[in-house]
């Protein structure tokens with residue numbers, strides 16, 4: 422007797438849809454909406470039936486996964502977008518409105534205005550905090566922030582993605598060296614000894630330290646004729662503390678060759694500490710780029726990967 426017929430596209434779509442919805446606190450993911458999304462996907466991707474008795478079922482499922490996953494993933498994106506905009510029921514909470522209330526609350530309490538940030542990315546980051554705190558709605562999360570302001574520290578750590586490294590994207594730094602040469606040449610011609618460089622959103626300090634090392638390497642003793650000021654600013658206090666310390670593990674230094682490592686770093690306690698001559702070239706401090714204050718008379722501003 423033939424076994425039961427099973428649409429393996431449906432199994433795959435259900436799996437992918439469940440993962441795609443894991444961190445989506447910003448939309449309705451109730452069973453009705455999930456079902457609608459699944460139906461939408463199945464209307465886009467042709468069914469593939471197997472019988473439960475068919476030999477090598479596992480291999481068939483694997484092959485189908487490889488063959489159809491791109492089409493299923495595309496249909497899922499479309500399904501989530503379409504169904505979440507028009508759920509078949511009233512939403513108890515207007516998620517988009519409450520999310521904006523949450524951003525307003527952050528601005529009111531901590532002065533940080535996230536309204537210009539990439540909203541989808543922000544929602545995904547906030548979702549990480551919701552998940553860790555076991556909260557399922559933005560309104561409950563708002564209440565948590567009111568009752569336990571220490572949650573702000575954890576939220577900011579999650580929102581202010583502060584990953585960086587020394588000489589991140591090495592090809593950019595070749596160009597930076599060219600720009601610095603031009604600036605020094607102009608300053609010489611103008612008999613102006615002041616050079617001001619600002620790393621805005623400096624994370625743990627890798628960027629401003631890379632600038633200082635590049636200046637030393639490119640201009641050597643000539644730098645003594647100039648008054649160089651490098652500012653490293655950020656909104657993440659924890660990052661600023663790390664930056665001031667200037668101690669890093671090897672993973673942040675993969676673009677620094679052995680000669681530079683020996684010249685500008687001291688090996689201490691299993692890590693690398695930026696030498697004092699480089700550390701004292703930088704002034705670190707808190708500065709919120711969404712606020713009214715900014716540095717004046719700057720020759721170059723580095724603002725890379727900040728409003729991501």
Ligand SMILES: C[S@@+](CC[C@H](N)C(=O)[O-])C[C@H]1O[C@@H](n2cnc3c(N)ncnc32)[C@H](O)[C@@H]1O
Pocket residue numbers: 581582583584585586589621622623624625628654655656657660708709710711724725726727728
């Ligand atoms: C991914 S890191 C980039 C570090 C470095 N600029 C680079 O390109 O490698 C982004 C940094 O921007 C900071 N940042 C985000 N919003 C900011 C704001 N409004 N004002 C200042 N810094 C901000 C974060 O705290 C984080 O340390």
